[in-house]
Amino acid sequence: MPPGALLTATATYRQPGVVLTDHRFSVPLDHDDPAGERIEVFAREAVASAHADGSLPWLVYLPGGPGFGANRFVGKEAWLGRALQDYRVLLLDQRGTGSSTPATRQTLPLRGGPREQADYLTHFRADSIVRDCELIRRELTGGAPWTVLGQSFGGFCATHYLSAAPEGLHTAIITGGLPTLDGHADDVYRAAYPRMERKTRAHYARYPQDVERARRIAAHIAEHEPVLNGGYRLTVEAFQSLGMLLGSGDGSHRLHYLLEDAFVRTPAGHTLSDAFQEGVQAALSHGSHPLFALLHESIYGQGDRPTDWSAQRLRGEFPQFDPGKALAGDAPLLFTGEAVLRRQFDCDPALRPLRETADLLAARTGWTPLYDTARLAANEVPAAAAIYHDDLYVDTEQSLRTARSIRGLRTWVTDEYEHDGLRVGSPRVLDRLLALARGEA
Template sequence: MTVTYRQPGVVFTDRRFSVPLDHDDPAGERIELFAREAVSASRGGADRPWLVYLQGGPGCPATRFHGTESWLGRALRDFRVLLLDQRGTGNSTPATRQTLPLRGGPREQADYLARFRADSIVRDCEAIRPDVTGGAPWTVLGQSFGGFCATHYLSAAPEGLAAAIITGGLPTLDGHADDVYRAAYPRMARKSAAHYARYPQDVERARRVAAHIAEHEPVLDNGYRLTVPAFQSLGMLLGSGDGSHRLHYLLEDAFVTTASGPALSDAFREDVQAALSYARVPLFAVLHESAYGQDERPTAWSAERMRAEFPRFDAEKALAGDAPVLFTGEAVQRWMFDGDPALRPLRETAELLAARTDWPRLYDTERLAANEVPVAATIYHDDLFVDTEHSLRTARAIRGLRTWVTDEYEHDGLRVSGPRVLDRMLALVRGEA
């Protein structure tokens, strides 16, 4: 059953599709995909080509828009838009600590989730495309991990694409997760340094918070065990355009004076809980490093292992001296599965995925070198989440790909720029710029 409703400037229709869990076994188990169709309220969409939007992540549902905010209004001038909740996310068949036990134990859960990577997501798109477009190719807009999916799309099923637009999501084609995180920690250090240069008072504030957490080991209201590494991981905020300011105001309100002495304020605890919990997007943590798996080497908690190569991130040593406590970014580590109640039941499942050695390759370099699909990519100059040099190397490997390299935005440029980033990408992909 479809449901249609209006918001200012847009008409949404909720759609559901049935697809195979394993596309190599089309007669086997099936799962449901949810997608939200959007058309312009004033222009309609019956005569317009389709654009399918793939959200970042992995494990994040499509954006829940309010009217024509952000890039959607620009897209609706030219397209009918399909906002797809990738398998396991949002209103698609969910995969969480609550639902995964239905699959069996950790081994069965890991085998199930191994089918939730970019290759399966692209096959989902190809499975539903005939129902949506009548068989016509569509344009894919991939943000962050959605760009990883779009790059795989170009490798695996370019015949389904009229064009590909990638924002902040050109992946390394052949690098191991170790290469990704070895390149990531210096960026995290740069983002921390830039934050402290903007707000020098935060150096002492962050040291004070870290020292308090190390001494008291607080547990937040939802059961989250707040450790110093968890506090450092608030550096995820530094990957967005306003993230440094948000982190500053978070630290500004960290303490209150109580009858027992200084304590972390309720406001700070509440905001930290919201920032760190994976309750809404558990697959982000469970599948994150698996997004880079494509050879016989296990990912083996790469972010955790690579951190040891960068002793500047050791907060205990920083507190023993006078060094600033550095923040980290997109780095999923074992302690998250001990600290976060939404992840604890999935710890063994995550261990099995980290040990897996049979990941299929995601990118066909020969096919990409012969690409004929119009494709454009936004590369953010010092993106916290996707290494710029890796992206540029991939851009050179995809025939005909046009880039816009900018330091005007952080990783969330598509979301915060209104129509500008998408408008630029459309001009590039159409040869108008």
């Protein structure tokens, strides 16, 4: 029998009210070749101190991304406190993220050149993540099904879980992460740009002084083409991508505070302040999560049609985002978000060495289908999903169509929260979704 997830190390320690155990698992890089190369997947187990020795059902948390590790909570922060009332929680660093075997500009050259790197990264999508989960589940639970909580891209993974291995699930909870089941990346970004415009205009309605501030900053960037203190080449297009902030509950406010301190007077005249440069570098750098940029469109890859830098191609259909036209006239500069452009690989020092690898992934065909619509239509796993109305990152209409395609899935559609509702709305968000899945609401 082929080897499963080999538990290689554990360490247990305590935080206020919580007992934590770090697990490291050895899993196949390619699950279709279980005797071949293996990589390491890290996961942190959390259990309430009062229940540390008890027998509790398991909940595995799949974070957003792609490319982000699980939250590093302190004690019972955010939604974790509510989950620990009922579950032993596993916070999974999906392969390539967090403390799992890294996939970065520093480590990917170990694979060889761009072609070998791109081939390696084809094993880092939702299908491989779910197969990791299944090996780890059998190791930890003795074969008992567990509950999956998927946030954003983690919800994409949870939807694939319902397609590929529903026998491993007791319950599925999804927050801001119901993907299109059959749409191409073009469909995703064609729907995304109008949302980006709406979010920008809502920001300017809240902070009208930011219209002129953004234009002044963009004009300065266009004239001087600055390289930030951390090495990031700031273009106007890159500056526009600060619109990623507008997808979170406090993002508009954080963007406003960033813009208000953009300039400082020096002996050589006005220039971008160090504080502004540090804030922009922190917001735009992919140094801690390069897989977000490398795989951002590949998560939609299915079949023989390449993604082909979809967000960049589709941007041309929306001329209102052209910064040149905005600066030449009196239109406000529009911000963008939830879009990775090829040109960002020229800007970010964490991505620059990986540009050819990204090109190969964008041109790739033959992607494995991620969703079995027939199986989802026959779903028997209790499931509930929060759909955030006008979510910047995940299209509401596409999510609703998917919700209607999953038998028994109960939805909570709300405009009370942005994409980070699970984090900022806890324990209410998780409590409501558990009640819906259990038939208690």
